[in-house]
Amino acid sequence: MKRFATLLACAAAFALPVAAVAEDAQGTVKKDSYRFLVVPKVVHPWFDKVNDGAQAAAAAIKAQTGSNVEVIYSAPQSADVVQQNQIIDSALATRPDGLALDLLDPSGNRASLEEAQNQKIPLVIFDSIPPEGMAIPYIGSDFCEQAKIAARRLVEVLGGNGEVAIMQGVPTAPNHSIRAKCHREVFAEHPGIKVVAEGIDNDSIETAQQQAAAIMQANPNLKGWVASDAAGPIGIGQAIVEAGKQGKVTLVGLDNLPEMLDMIREGVADSSSASQPELQGYWSVMLLWAQATGAKVPGYLDTGNAFLTKENVGG
Amino acid sequence: MHTKPLAFLTRSPLAGVFLALAVIFTLSALISPYFLTPYNLSVIARGLAFVGLITIAQSMLMVLGELDLSLGVIGGLCGVISGILMVRLGLEPYTSMLLAILLGACLGLLNGFLVTVLRLHSLVLTIGTAGIFGGANLVLTRGVAITGIPKDVQYLGRGDVIGLPVPFLIMLVALAIATFVMLKTPFGRYMYAIGNNQAGARMLGIKVDRVRLLVFVVAGAIAALAGVLMVARLGTAQPSIGDTWVLAPIAAAVIGGVATTGGIGSPIGAIFGAGIIAIIENIIVLFGVSPYWQGIVSGVIVVLAISFDAISRRYIRRDA
Incomplete structure (x- = not known):
């Protein structure tokens, strides 16, 4: 009996620090x-x-x-x-x-x-x-890579030649500004591609539509668009449809909002580079x-x- | 001796809005356990400070019968200019802030000049000048914030004195000065006279245009003060400063009993109105209201507050 008690005491002495360690281990504090x-x-x-x-x-x-x-x-x-x-x-x-x-x-x-x-x-x-x-x-996601996927696709569709425009989103938002910068980097690698305008839509579809309409008016030879935010391509798509430029101006969109997916299905947009x-x-x-x-x-x-x-x- | 329980309130036109504010404050404290914490009260006070300054400026103009929709944009532009002066041009930070406030006064002077000399309607004119000032902001910043605001001036936006946020204390000082001038000086009486009847004020020999011009200048300077304080608060000069300072101050002033037609109201009432709006914005977050319901919820509370104000005034009048 005495031996059993000693064994129990030893086991308890061994278990206590183990239990204490388990209590202190990362990810073990549980709340209801x-x-x-x-x-x-x-x-x-x-x-x-x-x-x-x-x-x-x-x-x-x-x-x-x-x-x-x-x-x-x-x-x-x-x-x-x-x-x-x-x-x-x-x-x-x-x-x-x-x-x-x-x-x-x-x-x-x-x-x-x-x-x-x-x-x-x-x-x-x-x-x-x-x-x-x-x-x-x-x-x-890798914002820069996301933008580069879109910009490279636009360059590919345009055959490496033509005037393009970039919609910036909210310029102070880092993800938007990184994407805009990376769009520019890809276009700069292709001498035949000329960025003729950049718009700021502040993540508003309505503003994007107004900006895109004005930019397309001012640049009748514009061949393609990329955007840096999710609202941008939807507004751009609306402006393309309203201006009757579907099929003449290529839009490579961003993200996977339902309107964006509809525009791809309807052929208003070529494609989209989407975060999740x-x-x-x-x-x-x-x-x-x-x-x-x-x-x-x-x-x-x-x-x-x-x-x-x-x-x-x-x- | 029969004493009327609310007799002391009957002398004050602020009774209704004050009671509405007190009811909203009490209900919020009863419903949310977080509302009365010192941290939350300082959050409300800090938020109120900036909109409060614009509200003081707007209420002064509204007493004259004017409306300036460019005040928020002046705040934003002057905030950005202060950032440019102290970061890009390396000027002494406090001097930069003072120069930006001076610029605000000049922009107010421009608005006032066009209103008084060319007889343009202030509401319509300031829609145009808001576009110009906002456009200048974008041209200067290209939409990108100016970072690197020196730490020592950030105290003006982030600091506390005996538990009260510094911008809130600055707003209280501005409120005290504006109230004193409007209620206790001949200049203030001229403002109410002009707001009540501009032609009549002219006949009394009041230099109407000079008073109007000066109030536009002061309003521009106060708006700029709000802008530079917000720069100190954020630690960056954001081009978007002032974007939300257009309608809220007008709504606050109206809730606080300032008539858009002029001649009625005071900055204190307007600040009570701004206080109601600040508490609503706070409790919407404390209660976790869905963003899609926030407009409806805050709108309903504002309607209830105005209704409570009107009903309580009627009750107080009858009680008197």
């Missing part, structure tokens, strides 16, 4: 419920897809762990960094378990992000990059949840790009 906030750039169908992905991740975590996950989606009504900061600051007041953000301008959002870090609220940035010097995990917003929303919540449990997460997660043509978008 989590509340995550998703703040996109603006109210926009592309971000609705991000939200769909975020809600799917919440359902997956609930199914696998039993923890309730509430994802609150709060979007600025316009692509305005002041308004976005106001939403972020108000959201921080609710002490969420994590905050996923698509930054309108990393430098302009910096103060709000620093406040979140001071409050030790886990952060994830999607579809954008963190402000310089701030270590925040971020998720997205559902995956960005899904992995944003997964990384927030992982951080909330104490787990380490990667600094960058690439959700990849897809190239969409009439052949693969389906009926």
Whole structure:
């Protein structure tokens, strides 16, 4: 009996530190419920897809762990960094378990992000990059590669010759400005391609349509378009149809909004280089949840790009 | 002795909007556990500061019977100019901010000159000048923010004094000055006289155009102050500063009892109105309202606030 007690005591002594280590190990702190906030750039169908992905991740975590996950989606009504900061600051007041953000301008959002870090609220940035010097995990596709896929396709369709235009999106948004820069880099490699105009649509379909219409009026020899945001190609497509230039002006679009897919099916657009917003929303919540449990997460997660043509978008 | 419970309020035309603000504040505090936290109150105060400054400027013009739709754009342009002066041209940061405020006064002077000398309608004119000033902003920045704003001036936008955000305190100072001038000085009485009856004010010997011109200048300077403070807040000069400062200040002033036809209202009432809007914007996020419902929810609350204001005024009048 004494021997058994000694054995038990030894086993307990051995098990205790093991249990303690298990308790302290990464990703072992479990809560019954989590509340995550998703703040996109603006109210926009592309971000609705991000939200769909975020809600799917919440359902997956609930199914696998039993923890309730509430994802609150709060979007600025316009692509305005002041308004976005106001939403972020108000959201921080609710002490969420994590905050996923698509930054309108990393430098302009910096103060709000620093406040979140001071409050030790886990952060994830999607579809954008963190402000310089701030270590925040971020998720997205390779924006430059996405733009280059589109620009190369346009060059190929035009046979390496012709006047083209670029729609910039929100110039201060890093993903948009990176894409615009990479469009220019590809066109600069082809002497026969001349960029005759650049528009700014601020992620608004209506503005994109107006800008594209005016640019096509001013440049009657324009042969092709690329865009740096999801709203841009939809507005450009509308302008092409209204101007009766379908088949004369080639549009290589961006992303996979339903209107974009319709335009590819109808032949208004040749193709689209698409990021995958559902995956960005899904992995944003997964990384927030992982951080909330104490787990380490990667600094960058690439959700990849897809190239969409009439052949693969389906009926 | 029979004392009327709300008699002390009957003397103030601000009673209705103040009660509406108090009701919204109390309900928000009761419904959301996060509302009354010091951090959240400072978030509301900081947000209110910028729109509040534009609201003060707009309410001064509205008392005159004028409307300036370019104030937000002046704020944005002057913010960007301050950034250019201190970052690209290397000027001393505070001097840059003062020069930008001076530019705001000049842009106000331009608006005032065209309104008073050419007899242009301020609402229509400032739609045009807003386009010019906004266009100049884009030309100067090409839509790209100016980064590298010196850390020491960022205190003006991000700092706190005894728990109150610095821009909020600056807004309170501007409010105190504007209220004092409008309610306690001959110049303020001239403003109300002009707003009530411009022709009558002329007949009384008031230099109507001079007063109107000066108010446009002051409004431009206040708008520029809001712009440079926002640059200090963000740490960058964003071309989009001021984009959302057009309709909210007018709505705030109207909610606060400032008549668009002139002659009625005060900056304090307008700030109460701005306070209502700031709280609505805050609680929409605290409550996690869907972005697609936010317009409806905030619109309904504003309608309820205005209705409450009107009903409470009627009640107070009857009680008196």
